[in-house]
Structure formats: C-alpha cells, structure tokens
Amino acid sequence: MNIIEDFNKKDDKKRAITMGSFDALHKAHRLLIESTVEISKQKNATPSAITFCYKPNLKKKNNGKYILPKEEKIRLFEQMGIADLYLVFFDKKIKSMSADQFVKDILVDNLGVTDLVLGDDARFGNDMLGVDELEKICKKHNVRFKVIGEVRINDKRVSSTLIREMLDKGIVGAELEQYLGRPYIISSEVVHGNNYGNKIGFPTANLEIGLEQIMPKNGVYYAECIIDGEKYVTAISIGNKPSVKNPHYGLEAHILDFDKNIYGKKITVIPKKYLRAEIKFDKIEDLVLQMNSDVETVRKLSNGTLN
Numbered sequence: 001m002n003i004i005e006d007f008n009k010k011d012d013k014k015r016a017i018t019m020g021s022f023d024a025l026h027k028a029h030r031l032l033i034e035s036t037v038e039i040s041k042q043k044n045a046t047p048s049a050i051t052f053c054y055k056p057n058l059k060k061k062n063n064g065k066y067i068l069p070k071e072e073k074i075r076l077f078e079q080m081g082i083a084d085l086y087l088v089f090f091d092k093k094i095k096s097m098s099a100d101q102f103v104k105d106i107l108v109d110n111l112g113v114t115d116l117v118l119g120d121d122a123r124f125g126n127d128m129l130g131v132d133e134l135e136k137i138c139k140k141h142n143v144r145f146k147v148i149g150e151v152r153i154n155d156k157r158v159s160s161t162l163i164r165e166m167l168d169k170g171i172v173g174a175e176l177e178q179y180l181g182r183p184y185i186i187s188s189e190v191v192h193g194n195n196y197g198n199k200i201g202f203p204t205a206n207l208e209i210g211l212e213q214i215m216p217k218n219g220v221y222y223a224e225c226i227i228d229g230e231k232y233v234t235a236i237s238i239g240n241k242p243s244v245k246n247p248h249y250g251l252e253a254h255i256l257d258f259d260k261n262i263y264g265k266k267i268t269v270i271p272k273k274y275l276r277a278e279i280k281f282d283k284i285e286d287l288v289l290q291m292n293s294d295v296e297t298v299r300k301l302s303n304g305t306l307n
Contacts, residue, residue, distance in 0.1 A: 001078040004086050007106050015084065016040040016115035017107065019050035020122070024067045024163040025076050027181040028119060028151040035148055036117045037081040045114055048084040049077060052094075065214045067163055072187060086111075099125030100137050108141050115144045122147075153179055170217040170274035186215070186251065187268045193252070202291050204237075204252040205262055207269065215251070220275045220294055222301045225255050226268040232258055233302040235294050236269060239278045256295065273301060 016039040018032045033049065040047035051073070068076070070087075077085050088094070097105070102125055107113040116138055118124075124134050131147050138145035151158040158179050166176050167184075176184050186207065193206035205225075209215065218239030225234040233256045240249050253269055275297060281287040300306035 001074070001082060002084045003074065004084060004088075006088060007086065007110050010110055011112070013046045013084075014043070014112045014114045015048040016043060016045045016117065017048040017050060017111065017113050018117040019052075020119065021160065022049070022051045022068075022073065022077075023160040024180065025073065025182075026158050026160065026163055026179055027153070028148075028158040030080065030181050031148050031151060032117055032119060033077070033080045033082060035146060036115075039115045039117065039144075039146070040083075043115060046083050047081055048086065048111070048113075049082045050086040050088065051077075052088055052090040065212050067160065067167070067214050069187070069210075069213060072185070076182075096126055098127050099129040099134060100140075101125070103134075103137050103141050103143065108143060113143055115146065117146045117148065120147050120149050164214055167214060167216045170219055170221075172216055172221065172271040173273050183270050185268050185270050187266060188251075189264060189266050190262050192263060193250075202254050202288075202295075203259075204254050205267065207251040207253065207267070209249070209251050211249075216271055216274070219277045221271045222273040222275060222298045223253070224270045224272060225253055226270070227255075227260075227262060227265065232256065233298060234269065235275075235291075235298045236271065237278070254291075254295065256298065 016036050018036040020029070020032070022029050036049065037047045039045070053070075074085065074087075094102070103116075107116065116134075118131060118134070120131055122131055122134070123129065129137070131145075135145045135147075156162055156179075163176070163179060166172075166179070172184055186209075188207040188209060190205045191208045193204065215238055219237070221236050221238065223234045223236045225232045235254045235256070237252045237254075238250075241252070251269070253267075275294060279290065281290065297306065
C-alpha cells in the first residue's frame with residue numbers, strides 16, 4: 001500500500017475513493033472501504049482512501065485525540081484492500097476550500113477520482129455541504145457518487161462517538177467488538193518502569209501510551225497479551241497508579257505464568273473485561289491481597305469458570 005502525505009503528486013491512475021477521519025475503523029467505516037474496493041474492481045480503478053490528521057488539543061477531552069494510532073490505522077486500511085492511502089493534515093488551505101473546489105481541484109484534477117463513496121452523514125468543504133448537494137457537485141464534474149447508509153446494532157448508530165463513549169465506560173471485549181467488527185487492541189513498546197511490581201511479586205510490562213490516544217476508562221481489566229504471535233492471559237491496570245510514589249498515567253500488564261525479558265519489544269494487549277476501579281492502598285499488604293484476588297479472577301475468566 002502506498003502512503004501519500006499530500007495531494008500534489010499527479011499520476012495517470014483513475015481512482016475510486018472514500019474519505020473521512022476513520023478514527024475507529026468500525027463496522028460503518030468498513031462498509032465504506034469495502035464498497036470502494038468493490039467499485040475499484042468493477043471499474044478497473046485504484047482503491048483509495050483519504051483520512052485527515054488533526055493536531056490534538058490535549059487540554060480538551062477527546063478533542064483531536066484518536067482511538068486508533070497511526071500505525072494500526074495504516075495496517076487495517078491495507079488489510080481491507082486500500083492501495084493508495086492519503087494521510088493528510090487538515091491545514092488552512094484545505095479548511096478554506098469549498099466542496100466544489102475540493103472535488104474539482106483535488107479529487108478530479110489531482111487524484112483522477114472517478115468514483116466517490118461517502119457515509120450519509122458526511123459534510124464537505126467550508127460550506128459543510130451534505131450528501132444531496134455533493135451528489136450534484138459530483139455529477140457536474142463527472143464523478144460517480146455513492147452514499148452508504150447508517151449501520152445500526154442494538155438500535156444504536158455505529159459511530160466513532162459511540163466507540164469513545166463505550167471506552168469511557170470501560171466497555172471492551174465482545175460487546176465492543178460487535179460495533180468495531182474486530183478486536184479492540186492496544187499496541188505499544190514495553191518500557192522500563194519503577195520496578196515496583198517486581199518488588200511485591202507481580203512483575204509488570206509497562207506500555208508507553210501517548211497522551212493523544214483515547215484509552216478505556218481507568219481500572220483493572222482481564223485481558224490477553226500477544227507477544228511474538230503467542231497469546232497469554234493477562235491482568236492489566238490502566239490509570240495513574242495511585243498506590244505508588246510519583247504516580248503517573250500508563251498501562252501495566254501482569255502477564256500470568258510468564259518470566260521472559262520483553263523490554264523494548266512491541267506487544268499487543270486485548271482488553272476483554274473491566275473488573276474494578278483503581279484503588280489507593282496505604283499498606284503494601286492490602287495492595288498485594290487485592291492483586292492476588294485480581295489474578296485469581298482473571299484465571300477464572302480465562303478458563304471459563306467465571307463469566
């Protein structure tokens with residue numbers, strides 16, 4: 001898959017294209033991509049996608065923050081059959097363009113777009129035109145236009161907003177997967193921590209998490225961890241580590257029955273079930289007692305003796 005970071009490079013390709021933030025790449029997003037790939041096969045065009053990047057505003061909750069890290073988003077686009085991915089910053093020039101300008105100057109003149117696929121809630125250009133107006137503009141510029149309707153599951157519209165709300169509530173595992181159409185994962189590099197877990201008999205892998213990434217709500221979770229293609233039962237803690245000195249935000253994974261050195265290695269965590277909120281313990285003994293209980297719960301969940 002080609003990753004292209006601006007709209008300036010012209011070529012002789014004709015493209016079927018979809019566009020949007022594609023933050024969660026949930027089931028509704030997947031329909032847009034699948035339709036684009038199918039049209040490309042029918043029209044002998046290059047299946048393409050545009051996804052805009054925004055500068056995060058970390059002072060405001062979820063403003064500019066993302067659900068999917070860039071690397072994971074790229075991997076999923078490629079997996080779904082996109083050949084050319086335009087990963088472009090939403091700058092002042094693009095922001096100032098009308099829908100008609102963008103379709104003509106960018107999509108048609110620069111990218112050679114013959115087919116455009118959008119969701120029914122799409123808004124386009126500085127004039128924020130909806131799909132009815134966009135259809136007229138596309139017709140004017142000889143671009144075939146296809147609208148994909150909403151996807152509803154359990155009477156809820158599938159959207160990135162819904163995914164964020166579920167993560168904020170600690171809803172993960174099978175319940176979240178039915179809206180995503182895939183497992184929700186957190187992938188990152190294992191970094192050195194304060195070694196506190198080792199000292200109390202619960203060694204943990206500390207994952208580096210960017211402040212711009214949206215995470216499940218703070219607490220302890222039953223999870224699976226993938227290391228070098230192997231799955232391991234895991235208890236994870238997401239949050240501010242209130243029981244240690246100099247607490248700071250992060251993800252710690254206690255991988256059951258595992259004692260290999262994985263510092264510097266990229267691992268994947270799949271949260272399966274929220275267990276409890278963070279607790280500040282004044283005594284180490286109380287913390288150890290609770291962690292033993294958490295590990296026992298995780299074991300029971302993994303072997304099916306607890307639902």
